[in-house]
Amino acid sequence: MPADTALLWLRRDLRLHDNPALAAAADADRLLPVSVFDTGHYGLTDFGGDHSFTYEKTAGQRTRFRIDAVADLRERLRDRGSDLVVRVGDPAEVIDSLASEVNAEAVHVHTRPTPEEKAVERRVENRVDADLIPHWGHTLYHPDDLPSDVSEIDDTYTPFRKAVESAATVREPASVPPLPPSPELDSGEIPTPTDLGVDVDPIDNRSALDFEGGETAALDRLDEYLWETDSLREYKETRNGLLGRDYSSKFSPWLNEGCLSPRRVSAEIDDYEDRRVANDSTYWLRFELTWRDFFQFQFEKHGGTFFTPGxxxxxxxxxxxxxxxxxxxxxxxxxxxxxxxxxxxxxxxxxxxxxxxxxxxxxxxxxxxxxxxxxxxxxxxxxxxxxxxxxxxxxxxxxxxxxxxxxxxxxxxxxxxxxxxxxxxxxxxxxxxxxxxxxxxxxxxxxxxxxxxxxxxxxxxxxxxxxxxx
Ligand SMILES: Cc1cc2nc3c(=O)[nH]c(=O)nc-3n(C[C@H](O)[C@H](O)[C@H](O)COP(=O)(O)OP(=O)(O)OC[C@H]3O[C@@H](n4cnc5c(N)ncnc54)[C@H](O)[C@@H]3O)c2cc1C
Structure with a gap:
């Protein structure tokens, strides 16, 4: 019987820990992890309006962060005997061509609730012969565990928060599975910012933190903020600060590029509460992560209406x-x-x-x-x-x-x-x-x-x- 092959299309889920798409894809006999630098994320985009405003879609710091995150993930996959194929282009074309080349039966991907991200998923789905299997992995609470259907969640934060706090639980982070071998394929060069047409300025020495992309740096920062500096203990008192590394967690770049799972943060807070202290501050970090969830589910509910002037x-x-x-x-x-x-x-x-x-x-x-x-x-x-x-x-x-x-x-x-x-x-x-x-x-x-x-x-x-x- 021919080996069954899965393609794992990594997007803003650049991590091994608590990665449900990876956990599912790793059941196959062969696994091809792929990251695509979507050319649609770079260059100018037209805002429209009476004046023709244009915006650079992604500027230097996020570009640098993402490149570093992909490089880190490739190393972590190689350490486990796998690899990461990297390409620059249109995800629909790239995923289609790689899936055909390795005869993939399934393409696993983390879905997102926002319109542009969904549109790319649809284009890939329409183009590939393999089944596109969506997973949900970027929030604290899984949508299936919410007390009501996402379409019925409250539009104000407090009732939403109270509902999830009383009736939903945060799932255990998924463990890192053993990784099946990758099909032989040119793994590709990781692009530089210049390849993507982006200028990157050196990090300003007044920056709150040197945000280094990748799961390795994410887990280091988690460790530093909770255990080394014990900053979590006073998060609620310091979180409105303006200067310095530790007035707030600075987890956001890693959470958003998927180098850090909010469930992993939550599990670490549990541990911190057991071993150090459980107080208003430990509660408040989860409270803020719940705000993050709230907006994700709000976009699932309201979609493109969010982008209208009113x-x-x-x-x-x-x-x-x-x-x-x-x-x-x-x-x-x-x-x-x-x-x-x-x-x-x-x-x-x-x-x-x-x-x-x-x-x-x-x-x-x-x-x-x-x-x-x-x-x-x-x-x-x-x-x-x-x-x-x-x-x-x-x-x-x-x-x-x-x-x-x-x-x-x-x-x-x-x-x-x-x-x-x-x-x-x-x-x-x-x-x-x-x-x-x-x-x-x-x-x-x-x-x-x-x-x-x-x-x-x-x-x-x-x-x-x-x-x-x-
Ligand atoms: C106009 C505006 C635009 C924003 N744009 C973004 C954005 O693009 N990406 C982003 O992650 N956050 C955004 N935020 C929310 C918030 O400012 C940042 O998440 C936070 O400053 C990141 O720093 P931190 O990780 O140290 O936060 P902490 O105070 O340590 O909070 C921990 C985590 O909770 C989440 N969080 C905290 N506050 C919010 C919030 N209000 N909304 C959603 N999640 C929250 C973040 O994931 C954050 O990393 C925006 C806020 C405003 C007012």
Whole structure:
């Protein structure tokens, strides 16, 4: 009887641990793990609108991270006697041709709830002769374990969270199976950023962390954050921080490229709670991972409506298209230091704290009233941890068109003084404000004209009085 062959199409699930698609595919006699650098993820994409905006789909830091993650996975597979075939191209063409070459009977893949990712899956499914077998492996809770069908989950977070906390359990992480041999095939070169047409700047030495792609670095960071530095113990108190490696977990890039499984994080928290401490902070990390799940399931429920200007609430808001203001926001030159510092950190590192993201996003959507999707598209380009559901879901939420029935506008000046009382954060990213007392560093327009003239820093783009909440 001919050996039965499975192809494992790895996408944003670049790990061996807790990988349900790998566990299922490894039942075959021969296993061909494949990673495709989808050319559709690189280069310019058209945003549309009255002006023809274009965005680079994936900028340098995420490109570098993904390349490193694929290289790491290849090594880990080779260590177990398998291999990783790497190609650059259209996944439908690549998977079809490889599946025919090795006579694969099945193609295993992790499915995703967001429209672009689903569309690629459909194209592959329509093209290959083999069966495409979808798996679900990127959330804490499995959709089959939710108390209700995904189409019926609540659109606000708290009822969703309460429902899963009381009636769903997190599955045990899947163990790494023994790997069957791979068919003989040219394994292919891993592309460089230049091959993909992407420029990568060196990592800025002010970056919160050197985010190194791959499962090896992911597990190291998990170990460091929980066990070595014991930072989890105080996560709830520190998570709104702006500076440093350990105010928050920084797991997001690894979670989103699939180098780290949220169930593995949860199992490690269980262990930490048994051996060290169970407190509000250990609870809160799961609470945040549940937010991540919430957006994944919301996209499964609402699909493309999330990307419309009025979002899932279908609100009629007259968003404007002020090109100059948008560009100033992107460059971190709005003249509002707390917002500008965030935008410069994002540009230099690809990462931004949750507090920074909320303020930068609220300023664009609620103060400048610029179409929030322009901001989300810019974050999509830049973020090392970009995920469509987390990014567009959070943006819609902040802009008042998503999973929140209240209008949430951040008072960015209040936020600046509250979360950066010594102006350490703004001066780190805006050295031109260095030496000013905190009040002036956050509100340079309050300085006398003579002093302001000497600062190489722009006047605010909006009347600062309008930024204060009533
Ligand atoms: C406008 C905006 C855009 C965002 N875009 C993204 C994105 O593209 N990708 C992304 O992973 N997160 C996004 N977030 C959520 C959040 O800011 C990041 O997950 C978090 O800052 C990552 O740092 P961390 O891993 O140290 O987080 P921690 O505070 O350590 O949280 C642990 C994990 O919980 C999850 N999490 C925490 N907060 C959220 C949240 N609000 N929504 C969803 N998941 C959450 C993340 O997976 C995170 O890694 C966005 C938030 C805003 C306001």
């Amino acid at each position: 979002g899932i609430r279908q609100r009629e808001i007259a968003w404007n298209e002020d090109v100059e203001a948008l560009e100033r926001w992107k460059r971190g030159e709005t003249g509002v230091p707390f917002v500008d510092a965030a935008m410069r950190e994002l540009a230099a590192t690809g990462y931004l704290s949750n507090r920074g993201r909320q303020n930068a996003a609220s300023f664009l959507a609620n103060d400048l009233r610029i179409d929030w999707r322009q901001g989300a598209a810019h974050f999509e380009t830049e973020l090392v941890d970009y995920d469509p559901a987390s990014n567009y879901g959070n943006w819609a939420y902040v802009a008042g068109v998503g999973n929140d029935s209240r209008d949430r506008s951040f008072d960015v000046l209040w936020q600046a003084h509250r979360y950066d009382p010594d102006a350490e954060y703004v001066t780190r990213w805006l050295p031109e404000l260095d030496g000013l007392i905190p009040e002036a560093a956050h509100e340079p327009w309050t300085l006398p004209e003579s002093k302001r003239a000497g600062l190489a820093y722009p006047d605010p783009i909006v009347d600062p009085e309008t930024l204060r909440e009533e």
